[in-house]
Amino acid sequence: MNASDQHHKFHRKALQVADAQRLIANYIKPGTIELIKLQDSHGRYLAEDVSAPHPFPRFRRSGMDGYAVKSADTVDCSSSHMVWLEVIDEVPCGSVSHKSIISGTAARIMTGAAVPDGADAVVMLEVVEVRSEGGKDLVGLKRPIEDGKNVTPIGLELQEGDSILRKGSRIDAGEISVLATFGVHQVKVYAKPRIAIFSTGSELLAIDAPLEPGKIRNSNTYMVASQVIKAGGEPFILEAVMDDLELARIKVEKALEEYDAVVTSGGVSVGDYDIMGDLVRSENVDMLYNKIAMRPGSVTTAAVKNGKLLFALSGNPGACFVGFELFVRPSIQGMMESPEPYLKEWTAILDQDYTKVNGFTRYVRGRIEVREGLVYAVPAAIDESSVMVTIKDSECLIVIPPAKQTTPAGTKVKIVLLKENV
Amino acid sequence: MNASDQHHKFHRKALQVADAQRLIANYIKPGTIELIKLQDSHGRYLAEDVSAPHPFPRFRRSGMDGYAVKSADTVDCSSSHMVWLEVIDEVPCGSVSHKSIISGTAARIMTGAAVPDGADAVVMLEVVEVRSEGGKDLVGLKRPIEDGKNVTPIGLELQEGDSILRKGSRIDAGEISVLATFGVHQVKVYAKPRIAIFSTGSELLAIDAPLEPGKIRNSNTYMVASQVIKAGGEPFILEAVMDDLELARIKVEKALEEYDAVVTSGGVSVGDYDIMGDLVRSENVDMLYNKIAMRPGSVTTAAVKNGKLLFALSGNPGACFVGFELFVRPSIQGMMESPEPYLKEWTAILDQDYTKVNGFTRYVRGRIEVREGLVYAVPAAIDESSVMVTIKDSECLIVIPPAKQTTPAGTKVKIVLLKENV
Numbered sequence: 008m009n010a011s012d013q014h015h016k017f018h019r020k021a022l023q024v025a026d027a028q029r030l031i032a033n034y035i036k037p038g039t040i041e042l043i044k045l046q047d048s049h050g051r052y053l054a055e056d057v058s059a060p061h062p063f064p065r066f067r068r069s070g071m072d073g074y075a076v077k078s079a080d081t082v083d084c085s086s087s088h089m090v091w092l093e094v095i096d097e098v099p100c101g102s103v104s105h106k107s108i109i110s111g112t113a114a115r116i117m118t119g120a121a122v123p124d125g126a127d128a129v130v131m132l133e134v135v136e137v138r139s140e141g142g143k144d145l146v147g148l149k150r151p152i153e154d155g156k157n158v159t160p161i162g163l164e165l166q167e168g169d170s171i172l173r174k175g176s177r178i179d180a181g182e183i184s185v186l187a188t189f190g191v192h193q194v195k196v197y198a199k200p201r202i203a204i205f206s207t208g209s210e211l212l213a214i215d216a217p218l219e220p221g222k223i224r225n226s227n228t229y230m231v232a233s234q235v236i237k238a239g240g241e242p243f244i245l246e247a248v249m250d251d252l253e254l255a256r257i258k259v260e261k262a263l264e265e266y267d268a269v270v271t272s273g274g275v276s277v278g279d280y281d282i283m284g285d286l287v288r289s290e291n292v293d294m295l296y297n298k299i300a301m302r303p304g305s306v307t308t309a310a311v312k313n314g315k316l317l318f319a320l321s322g323n324p325g326a327c328f329v330g331f332e333l334f335v336r337p338s339i340q341g342m343m344e345s346p347e348p349y350l351k352e353w354t355a356i357l358d359q360d361y362t363k364v365n366g367f368t369r370y371v372r373g374r375i376e377v378r379e380g381l382v383y384a385v386p387a388a389i390d391e392s393s394v395m396v397t398i399k400d401s402e403c404l405i406v407i408p409p410a411k412q413t414t415p416a417g418t419k420v421k422i423v424l425l426k427e428n429v
Numbered sequence: 430m431n432a433s434d435q436h437h438k439f440h441r442k443a444l445q446v447a448d449a450q451r452l453i454a455n456y457i458k459p460g461t462i463e464l465i466k467l468q469d470s471h472g473r474y475l476a477e478d479v480s481a482p483h484p485f486p487r488f489r490r491s492g493m494d495g496y497a498v499k500s501a502d503t504v505d506c507s508s509s510h511m512v513w514l515e516v517i518d519e520v521p522c523g524s525v526s527h528k529s530i531i532s533g534t535a536a537r538i539m540t541g542a543a544v545p546d547g548a549d550a551v552v553m554l555e556v557v558e559v560r561s562e563g564g565k566d567l568v569g570l571k572r573p574i575e576d577g578k579n580v581t582p583i584g585l586e587l588q589e590g591d592s593i594l595r596k597g598s599r600i601d602a603g604e605i606s607v608l609a610t611f612g613v614h615q616v617k618v619y620a621k622p623r624i625a626i627f628s629t630g631s632e633l634l635a636i637d638a639p640l641e642p643g644k645i646r647n648s649n650t651y652m653v654a655s656q657v658i659k660a661g662g663e664p665f666i667l668e669a670v671m672d673d674l675e676l677a678r679i680k681v682e683k684a685l686e687e688y689d690a691v692v693t694s695g696g697v698s699v700g701d702y703d704i705m706g707d708l709v710r711s712e713n714v715d716m717l718y719n720k721i722a723m724r725p726g727s728v729t730t731a732a733v734k735n736g737k738l739l740f741a742l743s744g745n746p747g748a749c750f751v752g753f754e755l756f757v758r759p760s761i762q763g764m765m766e767s768p769e770p771y772l773k774e775w776t777a778i779l780d781q782d783y784t785k786v787n788g789f790t791r792y793v794r795g796r797i798e799v800r801e802g803l804v805y806a807v808p809a810a811i812d813e814s815s816v817m818v819t820i821k822d823s824e825c826l827i828v829i830p831p832a833k834q835t836t837p838a839g840t841k842v843k844i845v846l847l848k849e850n851v
Contacts, residue, residue: 045636046666049655063818066643070815072698099672101632103643118698119632119744119815121643164811164818171818180655181821184746187648188817192637210523210541214467215614221488221525221543226609233471233602244468250521276494276540322541324606353799377775380804380841389586393492393541395610396485396586396593399603419802427848 019298021305024333024368028349030295031334034311035341038267039198045186048178051196052239052343057172060189062162067122069098071157074113074135074146075126078154086149089136094144098123113146122158129157175344177239197343199241202335203262204231206247207255207274207282208322213247226395227272227327231320234331235270238339250274252282256291263315267342270335273322275306283308283319292317300367303392304330324395329370329404332425350404351424355384361407361414363390368408372401375422384422402426441720443727446755446790450771452717453756456733457763460689461620467608470600473618474661474765479594482611484584489544491520492579496535496557496568497548500576508571511558516566520545535568544580551579597766599661619765621663624757625684626653628669629677629696629704630744635669648817649694649749653742656753657692660761672696674704678713685737689764692757695744697728705730705741714739722789725814726752746817751792751826754847772826773846777806783829783836790830794823797844806844824848 022030040054069075076092084090092113096104098120108114108125116122116129136147165171171185178186178194186194211225212218225247232242243266248255255274262269274283275297284306287294292310299307303326308319316338320330332350340348361371372387384405387397406421407414414420444452462476491497498514506512514535518528520542530536530547538544538551558569587593593607600608600616608616633647634640647669654664665688670677677696684691696705697719706728709716714732721729725748730741738760742752754772762770783793794809806827809819825844829836836842 045651046654046664049658061640065640065645068815070813072703098643099632100630101641101644119630119645159813159815163813164816172821178655179821180652180659180750181819181823183655184648184652184750184817184820187636187651188646190636190638190640190646208522208541210521214609214612216612218483218487218612219523221520222523223487223541224610224612226606229467229609230602230606232468233600233605236471237602242468281494328602328606354802355799356802377777377804380776380778382799382802382804391492391581393490393581394586395606397603398606399594399601401603 020296021298021300021367022296023300027296027299027309027334028337031309031316031338032341034314034316035338036314037197037344038200038342040195041198042193042195045183045192045194048183048186048194048196050239051178051194052345053172053174053176053178053182054195054197054344056170056174057186057189057191059165059167059169059171062167063165063188064159064161064163067161068159069116069118069120069122069129069157070159071129071131072118073116073129073131073157075108075116075122075129076113076148076152077108077110077126078128078152078156080110081130081148081151084148084151089147089149091145091147094146096123127154127158128152131157173346175346177345199239200267200339200342201243202235202240202339203243203245203266203269204228204235204271205245205258205262206272206322207250208247209250211247227322227324230324230328230398231270231272231331234328234336235339238336239343240339250282252285255282256286256289259286259317260291260312263312263317268316268318268335268338270318270320270331272320272327275308275319275321287317287319301329302365302367302369304370305367307334309334321392323392324398325372325390326392328398332404332423333370351427353382353422353424354419355382355405355422357405357414357416357418357420358383358385359416361386364411365407365409368406370404370423371407372397373403373405373422374400375402384420442718443720443722443789444718445722449718449721449731449756450759453731453738453760454763456736456738457760458736459619459766460622460764462617463620464615464617467605467614467616470605470608470616470618472661473600473616474767475594475596475598475600475604476617476619476766478592478596479608479611479613481587481589481591481593484589485587485610486581486583486585489583490581491538491540491542491544491551492581493551493553494540495538495551495553495579497530497538497544497551498535498570498574499530499532499548500550500574500578502532503552503570503573506570506573511569511571513567513569516568518545549576549580550574553579595768597768599767621661622689622761622764623665624657624662624761625665625667625688625691626650626657626693627667627680627684628694628744629672630669631672633669649742649744649746652746652750652820653692653694653753656750656758657761660758661765662761672704674707677704678708678711681708681739682713682734685734685739690738690740690757690760692740692742692753694742694749697730697741697743709739709741724787724789724791726792727789729756731756743814745814746820747794747812748814750820754826754845755792773849775804775844775846776841777804777827777844779827779836779838779840779842780805780807781838783808783827786833787829787831790828792826792845793829794819795825795827795844796822797824806842
């Protein structure tokens with residue numbers, strides 16, 4: 008490498024995280040749409056807006072097991088002056104009464120059944136008396152009931168045409184309940200973005216290989232695959248690439264043709280063997296950035312080729328993890344038109360002094376503790392970019408702005424939530 | 430039905446939620462164990478404790494691209510008095526140097542490579558000068574470096590034998606990173622608990638059937654299936670049962686033989702057609718409880734047969750949802766020995782007056798808002814047990830204790846988190 012190349016390598020222009028996210032957003036396109044069964048849709052992303060095809064409830068629904076009555080009939084009743092009504096029908100769930108309740112009559116009704124015409128309230132079963140007289144069934148009431156009591160009106164929850172689910176929403180139990188209610192037994196969802204993953208580096212051993220001196224097992228590939236699943240994508244683990252620029256170029260280009268995006272880890276720092284760094288500077292791809300004003304992960308790199316995104320993440324596990332969550336995850340979410348592609352942010356209280364001095368914004372792995380209504384962010388004990396073991400215990404990233412001295416406990420800090428399933 | 434039966438139906442003994450949870454816990458047994466590939470393990474639950482088979486890092490690791498040196502050699506250097514060291518080796522990642530660094534020498538080294546014997550610090554590439562002289566490569570330093578700088582010591586993250594992952598932990602990106610690092614390419618996990626689900630009620634239409642007057646579509650089955658997946662189980666949707674006690678009994682018994690647990694919705698209130706209520710009072714099963722001191726879902730019922738759990742949830746969507754999260758979810762989690770089977774609880778600040786008067790503890794669906802470090806719980810606008818549409822927007826259940834009057838905004842309340850993926 009000559010001096011000018013080396014200079015070029017060292018003097019990368021650092022982008023702010025938000026600027027880099029905006030830059031990437033230009034290249035995110037909605038993916039293909041597929042029709043799947045409702046029962047297969049948990050965790051998928053809706054590809055269309057859904058509005059109510061009819062009001063819900065669609066009929067006046069009884070909220071109790073009891074008797075449908077005219078409330079006006081009960082105005083004067085009391086324990087000492089019971090009102091007796093003739094029971095003229097019985098309405099189980101799923102049935103419809105063909106009789107109208109007129110003054111002096113009532114209908115036995117079940118929870119969830121359609122309240123008969125004429126009735127405007129349902130008296131619960133537990134507070135009535137029943138008797139038969141002259142072949143007629145009678146129900147006795149001891150207390151007045153107000154108009155509308157225990158009757159859910161038509162459209163209480165939704166009017167016809169109400170917007171109920173937005174395109175890009177993640178489908179969870181509540182969404183499935185809505186879709187089933189309206190008979191959406193097949194759902195239009197985005198196909199899971201297909202994300203190719205590989206690691207680079209001659210130091211990497213396969214996870215089932217015996218250890219060798221100076222080498223480490225390839226863990227980032229599997230970690231990133233898990234992050235892809237959580238982000239809503241489908242991971243494809245490709246073979247790790249040794250430190251060979253030509254081989255890497257061929258593999259990356261092939262993967263960019265076959266998959267929706269490519270994520271690599273390793274090979275992006277300033278060393279002689281940092282092939283991903285070299286690759287994104289070559290003519291074959293358009294580099295978007297190769298330095299972010301953050302730690303860990305300042306070497307996080309992105310490029311685009313034929314409209315597809317290539318993310319070259321740091322080989323350090325902590326930096327790789329953070330780079331994924333800040334840049335790759337929102338891209339996957341964006342391909343499914345998620346209205347909130349970025350991780351949720353809260354303001355929290357820093358629980359302990361954070362003593363590191365930062366030239367760049369630092370994303371510190373940490374836990375969330377809520378005490379008496381206050382959210383505390385607790386930094387992990389060891390938080391080097393190379394550290395792997397604290398990733399599993401991280402519930403958030405604590406955002407520490409550039410600081411020349413200790414950030415004291417009690418400082419209000421931004422945190423980025425990691426454990427929410429969107 | 431005779432009067433004594435009806436009396437029995439009405440006068441159920443209400444258990445507190447925690448007591449009912451403890452009662453159920455007696456019947457939860459760890460499920461079977463299976464061995465799966467690491468890349469298939471996202472979201473599964475570990476079936477064994479994992480400890481570190483070797484320290485990590487296993488060798489003194491360079492944290493920078495640069496030069497491995499003896500720090501003592503750099504004590505006196507400055508911009509005006511550079512120290513020049515002979516570069517005697519080059520250590521790429523994955524290689525091991527067979528030379529020792531002695532005073533006056535250095536080795537070129539990459540990020541992540543093993544620091545050669547004798548060296549105790551790594552000077553970053555960006556701050557050195559290089560030249561050749563008499564066939565020797567030299568590196569020039571301008572600043573002293575401290576002992577240990579940019580060298581990650583052996584065992585910084587983990588010592589051999591350190592406990593790293595607990596049985597019952599959910600496997601996510603961080604756990605996968607640990608497992609891959611230690612070569613656990615096949616993982617012992619709990620088989621997903623197999624949960625049979627059906628709804629009861631003659632009012633239920635299949636989700637792909639056209640609407641009929643007085644009927645509703647079967648939405649709870651699909652909602653519960655989604656909740657089962659999220660809890661870590663595998664749902665099996667069985668055909669809905671009409672209001673026929675004998676048929677229901679046969680189906681429930683068959684399902685209890687074939688699956689790890691059975692969840693039904695509907696048929697548990699006090700009406701004449703409430704077959705699940707009748708079924709759990711029969712001799713074929715041992716009823717654990719049929720009333721919980723909570724709303725919604727006071728009719729939530731559980732029974733046991735041949736050591737397997739039957740949960741009969743309310744047919745009201747809101748009550749069904751809550752009953753599942755409080756009782757079924759922890760049971761599924763318990764079958765995988767999760768150390769934290771219950772939903773996480775926080776103390777939050779009630780954001781608005783809650784005006785309903787409660788005889789029982791109320792689990793109000795709500796959202797979480799964090800403002801300036803304070804957690805606010807925002808109740809859903811409509812929160813009847815029968816209401817379906819607010820389930821999808823719920824991030825928590827707000828626990829309102831029994832109250833004779835309005836619970837004012839600003840009250841500290843317990844909330845149960847719904848959106849965390851464990």
